[in-house]
Every structure is written in structure tokens, then in C-alpha cells.
Amino acid sequence: MSASIEIAGVSKVYDGGVRAVDAVAMDIRQGEFFSLLGPSGCGKTTTLRMIAGFETPSSGAIRVDGADITHVPAHKRDMGMVFQNYALFPHRTVAENVAFGLRMRGLDKATIAAKVKAALAMVELSGLEDRRPAQLSGGQQQRVALARAIVIAPRVLLCDEPLGALDKKLRQQMQFELKQLQKKLGLTLVFVTHDQEEALAMSDRIAVMNGGRVEQVGTPTEIYNQPTTRFVADFIGDTNIFRGERTAAGRSLDVGKGLILALPPTDAHGTGVLSVALRPEKIRIAPRTDAATTAGSSAHGIVENTNFLGGAVLYRVTLEGGHRVLVQQPNAGTSRLFVPGNGVTLEWTPADLVVLKD
Amino acid sequence: MQTTASPSLTAVQQAASARTPGPIRPYGRYLYLALNIAILIFLLAPIAIVVVFALNPTPFIQFPPVGVSLRWFEKFFASRDFMHALGFSLEVAVLTTLSATVLGASAALALARGNLPGTRLIVATMLSPLMLPAILTGLALFQTYVLLDVGRPTWGLVAGHTLVTLPYVVRTTLAVLHNFDTRLEEAAQNLGASPVRTFFEVTLPLIKPGVLAGAIFAFIVSFDQFPVSLFLVSPGNETLPVTLFNYLKFDLDGTIGAASVVSIVLAFVVVIGLDRTVGLRSYVKL
Amino acid sequence: MMKALGSSRLSRRRFLTASASLGIGTIAAPYVARADDPTLRITGWGGKWGEIMKAEIGPAFESEFKCKLQTDSAFPYLPKLQASSRSAPIYDVLHTNSNEQWAAAEMGLVEPKIDPKLVPNLADVYPYAVSDKIVGVSIFTSAIGLGMRTDKGYGNVTSWKELWDTKYNGMRGGYVIPVNSLGQAFLMMCGTLFGKGQTDLDAAYTALEKLKPIKIVDFTGAMEKMLLSGEVGLCVIHDSGIYRYDGQNQPTDFVAPSEGVLSLEQVLTITPGSKMKELANAYVNYMLRPEVQKRLAETVWYSPANRRVKLDAKYDAKLLTTPEKVSKLIQVDWKWYNERKDEIDQRVNRIFRA
Numbered sequence: 001m002s003a004s005i006e007i008a009g010v011s012k013v014y015d016g017g018v019r020a021v022d023a024v025a026m027d028i029r030q031g032e033f034f035s036l037l038g039p040s041g042c043g044k045t046t047t048l049r050m051i052a053g054f055e056t057p058s059s060g061a062i063r064v065d066g067a068d069i070t071h072v073p074a075h076k077r078d079m080g081m082v083f084q085n086y087a088l089f090p091h092r093t094v095a096e097n098v099a100f101g102l103r104m105r106g107l108d109k110a111t112i113a114a115k116v117k118a119a120l121a122m123v124e125l126s127g128l129e130d131r132r133p134a135q136l137s138g139g140q141q142q143r144v145a146l147a148r149a150i151v152i153a154p155r156v157l158l159c160d161e162p163l164g165a166l167d168k169k170l171r172q173q174m175q176f177e178l179k180q181l182q183k184k185l186g187l188t189l190v191f192v193t194h195d196q197e198e199a200l201a202m203s204d205r206i207a208v209m210n211g212g213r214v215e216q217v218g219t220p221t222e223i224y225n226q227p228t229t230r231f232v233a234d235f236i237g238d239t240n241i242f243r244g245e246r247t248a249a250g251r252s253l254d255v256g257k258g259l260i261l262a263l264p265p266t267d268a269h270g271t272g273v274l275s276v277a278l279r280p281e282k283i284r285i286a287p288r289t290d291a292a293t294t295a296g297s298s299a300h301g302i303v304e305n306t307n308f309l310g311g312a313v314l315y316r317v318t319l320e321g322g323h324r325v326l327v328q329q330p331n332a333g334t335s336r337l338f339v340p341g342n343g344v345t346l347e348w349t350p351a352d353l354v355v356l357k358d
Numbered sequence: 359m360q361t362t363a364s365p366s367l368t369a370v371q372q373a374a375s376a377r378t379p380g381p382i383r384p385y386g387r388y389l390y391l392a393l394n395i396a397i398l399i400f401l402l403a404p405i406a407i408v409v410v411f412a413l414n415p416t417p418f419i420q421f422p423p424v425g426v427s428l429r430w431f432e433k434f435f436a437s438r439d440f441m442h443a444l445g446f447s448l449e450v451a452v453l454t455t456l457s458a459t460v461l462g463a464s465a466a467l468a469l470a471r472g473n474l475p476g477t478r479l480i481v482a483t484m485l486s487p488l489m490l491p492a493i494l495t496g497l498a499l500f501q502t503y504v505l506l507d508v509g510r511p512t513w514g515l516v517a518g519h520t521l522v523t524l525p526y527v528v529r530t531t532l533a534v535l536h537n538f539d540t541r542l543e544e545a546a547q548n549l550g551a552s553p554v555r556t557f558f559e560v561t562l563p564l565i566k567p568g569v570l571a572g573a574i575f576a577f578i579v580s581f582d583q584f585p586v587s588l589f590l591v592s593p594g595n596e597t598l599p600v601t602l603f604n605y606l607k608f609d610l611d612g613t614i615g616a617a618s619v620v621s622i623v624l625a626f627v628v629v630i631g632l633d634r635t636v637g638l639r640s641y642v643k644l
Numbered sequence: 645m646m647k648a649l650g651s652s653r654l655s656r657r658r659f660l661t662a663s664a665s666l667g668i669g670t671i672a673a674p675y676v677a678r679a680d681d682p683t684l685r686i687t688g689w690g691g692k693w694g695e696i697m698k699a700e701i702g703p704a705f706e707s708e709f710k711c712k713l714q715t716d717s718a719f720p721y722l723p724k725l726q727a728s729s730r731s732a733p734i735y736d737v738l739h740t741n742s743n744e745q746w747a748a749a750e751m752g753l754v755e756p757k758i759d760p761k762l763v764p765n766l767a768d769v770y771p772y773a774v775s776d777k778i779v780g781v782s783i784f785t786s787a788i789g790l791g792m793r794t795d796k797g798y799g800n801v802t803s804w805k806e807l808w809d810t811k812y813n814g815m816r817g818g819y820v821i822p823v824n825s826l827g828q829a830f831l832m833m834c835g836t837l838f839g840k841g842q843t844d845l846d847a848a849y850t851a852l853e854k855l856k857p858i859k860i861v862d863f864t865g866a867m868e869k870m871l872l873s874g875e876v877g878l879c880v881i882h883d884s885g886i887y888r889y890d891g892q893n894q895p896t897d898f899v900a901p902s903e904g905v906l907s908l909e910q911v912l913t914i915t916p917g918s919k920m921k922e923l924a925n926a927y928v929n930y931m932l933r934p935e936v937q938k939r940l941a942e943t944v945w946y947s948p949a950n951r952r953v954k955l956d957a958k959y960d961a962k963l964l965t966t967p968e969k970v971s972k973l974i975q976v977d978w979k980w981y982n983e984r985k986d987e988i989d990q991r992v993n994r995i996f997r998a
Binding site for chain 2: 052053054073074075076077078079080081083084085087088089090091100101104105148149152158
């Protein structure tokens, strides 16, 4: 029942030449929780609206299960959508909202009633059938919007920042429930968000977008552990990014100010300028020793800032040459915290360095 | 009217009492009440005088009234001229309300959604009949009809009334459209509603309060319309205000008062009727 | 005696029989006009005049002349006529007061004279009805004089000048001169009373100034009511505005001042562009017929212009029905007045605004 979506070189150019979406290509698999992640203005919402049929691509094609739907009007696409502000019909009751799509499909009253009942039960809103949207809490409205979208058994469920308006606790709960529901129904779900944690937590795969283009498509671990571009590395989580020139031998990177980084063994040796990323949690921190540092995989520095996060501690360390580095340590409970001014020695494994495309 | 007035009234009261703490509070409150009563008297006094005039048996305004009589109402309802004028006025007002509402609401939709060039200019043009003295609108239309040699048909009168009532509908509809969330329409389409179906299922019900308010304005403005009608009525087909005006020149008696009372009651009936049937207050939370 | 144009289908006797039964309801069976019947477009007053025209006089004309009479009784006539094309005017016959007829004639909207050859009854009218102060023909006139309350002990009023007596302060009534014919005629009378004649405007302005305090209204009907309610005790008014309450025992009376009464004429003219000239002339002639004149005169208390009309005693006693009584009529030079109307309006507005 759920469908796959193929977005083939789709661009959207607005009057005045603004390129909102630029040659986006991606394949969304059947039954997949697929997120479009990026900062505001990156083109993720426009892409979603083109899938929904609210915008027409300037070029390129969108195919659902192989069939070109680029110019099929929105009301014939058979896709469910949960809007950012839920877009519930204020003049209709909860039950009428949920029944809307079924009514448009010309189902008989009894079937509609049964399906509405089931859908509301699924989102745990039984008993609120006769309320108006304005009488519901934000979380309840969100569930109605969800029930309204899935009751039509859509080929694809589209979600435009559906959890953005909820407070953090409720939001985490809804993330979990949405994910459960998606798995249970085997829905193909396209999820737009600017919240990287949300995307990492829920998605099967993520497309990170920036400036109208897709930077990287991958599973959450791929996106986090092996970002391919400087933007992705920077946008997803905290990271340290170094830029420098390969040394003559080609096995390490001179990032200036006296710091040389050994390149990972997987790196194709070459010459030229390169950026690398190193996650804060991949760096080990220890009290400063007088021993000389291992060239390429350790450095001395002074703690400048200590940020206790509960489960972890985040340090900002200034290296001897002047580079500033973020270091994250799990909170083991026993170890004492370094305080600003402490001398430390940092150490890392060259294999944890990720080479980035610019 | 009353429903919109009372909440703001209490709000003002609360604000006023919040600002004047201590023993001054009741004083300010009485002052406020006195002011409101004065305004009410100012607004209702003319109606009271008309009612007294209509019920007083003497053929002139007299204080104190010498008695209560329905003779002027009898005369009004027995007069074929007045009854014909009343019927004709209602007919014109209903036709005007229909055309002004359909045209005005469509125009407002096109202006709010159409992405048309020169929207501001079009809005200004649409609202311009409000700025122009209605008597000039009437005269200009009359001359146009004379030039076109179409005489003074009923549709011409309705067109004139539509012209001066259109701005009310455009205005009130634009006001609700201004706050309208277009995602609601997208949601409907997403759920399988065609654009036409979306309009009737979602757009229209949601802009209804504005359209309806405009329609009520249109009805009342048309029903009471004098300056535009003055030139556009044809012999034998005069609207009530024109008939009253001409009657007034020869016979100033309580029939005028009776006709005014009937007009006021009718306007009330229409407003309350529309409110009850179609509902003005159902979607206060939009 | 009857000089009807063409053959009269409506016999005098039948007309009179019909008229006699009017008290019960409409008589002349409404003539059912056929689609190809010519239509004569006229103007006409509302009120009692309109009622009897619609119920009786109009239908009789329609059936006699096989035509349709379309009466516009919605003011204002002059701007409508002005706005329509000269070659296809909106009216064939214009019925209005003399001052408006003069304005219309000055603009060339109506023909200044009626041809006596086409309207034989013109031969029977009093001279004032076709005088040089009249455009077209005056078919009726009212007399403008003073209206007074008889229950206030004012004594015997005989002169216009009584109005200036201080004992009427707060009880005298007049008109908004720019919009009311009676007020305009009265202003001319002031010139005659206190100056060198009708055109002595300075004398008139001084006299008006001395009339204050005065209650002024724009409609004549409003003055009638103010007199009836006792709000005013002595006012400028036309005789028909008093006599129409005859039989109601109202404590009001009309005074024809010794200096003469002003005439308020009901004037008919024909438009030059009319396509119905023959019918228009027939209508004017019809309105001057003695029996039509009598019927209307006794309904609305207007003095008939045709000197052959014999009114019932009650009406004959009060209306201007003899050459002697008619000789008391003072006609206003509206042509002269209209040329200065703007200037006069400004001046009187200043006087009464203060």
C-alpha cells in the first residue's frame, strides 16, 4: 500500500530568479521514515510541498511507484499530510475533521464512522469526537491531525515540522509514538524538520539540505559518523573542523599554528587543501603530562570553559598553538572535572578523523 | 451588535476599575455608566420619537401624546402605493444583497488570493462608491441609462444599489480573508477535495461571518437607500424611501412614522433571522 | 361648452356619475393599455392629487385617447429632464411649479408657450394663467397668504405686515428660502411691502432680518403640521394647505391679506423633443376641461384656471373663482428671480444662520 518516491533532478525557481530548490535528487523507499533536514530556507519545505502537489517543480520529475505525478493536482495524489500548525478545520468537530478525507473519497456513512472511530482510538482520542479543535490542547490537536492524515490510508504520509509547536517532553513522547505508528502501519513517511536530534532519533534515512541542494543522504549513523561535507559535519551535532594542507608525505595534514594531524588510513593519499572533522567525544582528555605529545594524534592545551551537561561534560580547550577544540567526556561519576585553567593533554585516534568535501 | 458590544464593554470596565484603585473606583464607574446611558439615549431618542409619532392619533408630532392609535399603521398597510413600494423595496434589497454578496465576496477572494497586479488600486476603486456622494452615483447611472436608451429598468436600480453596497461586502470579506490560513485549503486538497469542493467545504464556511456581515450591510443599505434610488426609480415602481419622501412633501402625518417603524422592525427581523439561520456567532474563534 | 379635442368617448354624464361615486372607491375601470398603445410620459404630484389622478382622471384620459399615461411622481423632475437627451426627453409633459418651469424654459428643456390652436381650452383661462409671468399654462393656482391659529386671541388679521408684530415672536413661521417656492414668493412680497416693489431686494432683506425670531421649515407640509399642532401661530402658507383640513374643526384659518395674495401656480409645459406632441397637447387641453378642473379643484382645494368652472358653493366661497377674486393674485417674476437665485440664496442663508 505504501509507495516509494523518486525525486529526479527537481528544481524550483520563483519569480525573480530565487532558486529555492536546486536539482534535488533522492529515492525514498517504501515503508521508510525519511527526513528532510536543514536550516530554514534550505528548500526542505518547498521540496515537501512539491511532493504534496502544492507547488509545481520548475524542472525535473517526481515519481510515485514509478508513475510520474509531477503535474497531478494535489487532491488526486492520495497523500496524507500533517501540517506545522496542524491546519485543523476550526468549523468542524474532531470527528468531522478526521472524516473529511473519507467523505471526499465518497465512502458510505457507516464505513466512515467505523474508520474514524478506529483512527481516533489509534491516536488515543476516543471520546473527544464532538469537540472543536479550539477546545483541544496542542498535543491533542497534533493527534487529530495525524488521525486525519492516516485514516485515508495514504500512499505516503508527509509531515511538515509537525512537532515544532510542542514542548520538549511532549515532543519526545510524540516522536516515539509517531515512529511506532509508522512502523506499525508500514508507512512511507517524509518528515521535514530543522531539528537534527529529532531527525537522528526518528529517521531511517536523512537527507541534509542546504541552500536548495542535498548535501548528503544517509542513515543517521552515516550522517553523524561519516559526514561527507563540511556543512553536514557542522550542522549535525558539535564537531571540530580543521582545514589545512597535506604534508609532503601526504599522510598528515598541517592545519597551521604548529598542529599536524595524522590522516586516517582510509584516506586516499594525495596533495592539496583538505578539511577534516573530529567529533568532541572522540577526543580523550587527561591531566597534562610532561611527556612529549605523539605527533599527529595528541596535543597539550588549557581548559578554557567547562560545561556540565549531566550525562556528559563538554570542555572548550585552547591548544598550545592557539586552536580551540571541543572535547566531550562521558560523566562516569567518579572522575573529577577539569576546571578552567587546568593544563590537559588531548589524545585521539587518527581513524576517527573524517575527511570532508568542501 | 449587542453581542460584540458587551464583551468589550466589560473589558473596558475592568480596565478602568483596574486603573483606579481604592475609593475612586465607584465614582469612575458611575461616570462611565452615565456616559453610556447618555450615548444610548442619544442613539435611541430618534427611534422613540418616530414610534410616538406613529402611535399618536393626531396628524402631527405632539407632546405629550394624546393617545395611542393604530390608524397610521392601518393607513400604511391599506395603501396600495405604500404596500407596492414596500414589496418593491424588499425585492430590490434581496436582489441587491444577492448580487453584491456574490460579486463582492468573489472580488475580495480574487484580490486576496489572485496575486493580481495593482491590487491596491483595484481595492481603492472598489471602495470608491463609499467616498462619492450617492446622489452623484445615482445621477451618473441615470445618465448612462439614458444614453444607452434602456430606460429605468429594475435591474438598473439593482445595479445602482449593488454599486454602493459592494464596498461593504468587499471590506468585510477582505477582513476575514486577511486572517485566513491558506494551509486549511491545502489540507482539504491534500485530503482529496477538488478546488471547487475545497471552496464550499472550507473557504466559504470560514469566511462566512465576513460575507454575512457584508450581506446584512448590503440589505440594510439597499433597503434604506434614497439618493441612488431617487434618479433610478421608474414611474409606478418606486422604492419605499422614495415614496415616503414624495408623500412627505404633501402629507406629513403619522403614516411616515408607521412606515419608519415597519422599516426598523423589518431590518431587525432580517438581521436576527440571518443570525439565527446562518449564524453570525458560530465561529468566533477563527 | 366642451371643446374637447377629437371625439369624446367619455360623456359628461358618465363622467359625473362616476365622479359622484368616488367616495366609495375607484370608479373609472382602469383602462387596459395594449402594447402598441402610445405612452405619454408626464410628471405629477403625490398626495391627494396623485390619488385622484391615478384612480380616476388618468384612466379616463387613457381610455379616451387610447394611450398609456406614465406618471413620474418621484422628485426631482428638473435634474432628470436635464440629464436626459433633448431629442428624446424623459417626459412629454412637465407639471411643476412656476419657478422650476422658468428654469426649465431658460435651459430650453420645455417649450415656452402652448399653442392655443392645438389646445382650444386655452381660450377659457383667466389671463394670469397665460400671462408673461407664466411659461406654458397654469392649470391651477393656490393663493399664498397667512395661516393663523384662531384659538390664540390674535384678533383680526388683515395685512401681511401683521407678521412683523412682536407678539408673534416665537410663534411665527417661514421657509428655507433657497428650497421652497413659498419662501421665495414671500421674499418678493417683502420688497413690495417695504420697498419699491418685488425687485427691491434690499428692502426685502431688511424686512426678513426683522422677522427673527422665526421658525423655518423646508417643506410646506411641515408648516401645515406646525400650525395644526400650535407650534406656530401665524405663518406664510398657501390656502389649500389650510382648506384641506376643512370639516375637521381645526382651529386654523387662512387670511388673504389686503395687499393681495401671491399665486402658486401649477404649470404644464411640453418638451420640445417630445415624440408625442399631439397627445401632449391633448393632455394639456384635457386638464383644462371644466369637469376635470372641478373634480381636481374640489379634491385638493386648488383654484381652477378655467373661468367656466362652476364649483360647489363650499369651494366657490373660498377659492379664486371670479375675475374680482383672481385680480387679487400677485404673480412673481420667476425669470428675474432665477437669474439672481444664487446671490439671494447666499444672502438669506446669512440672515437666517445668524
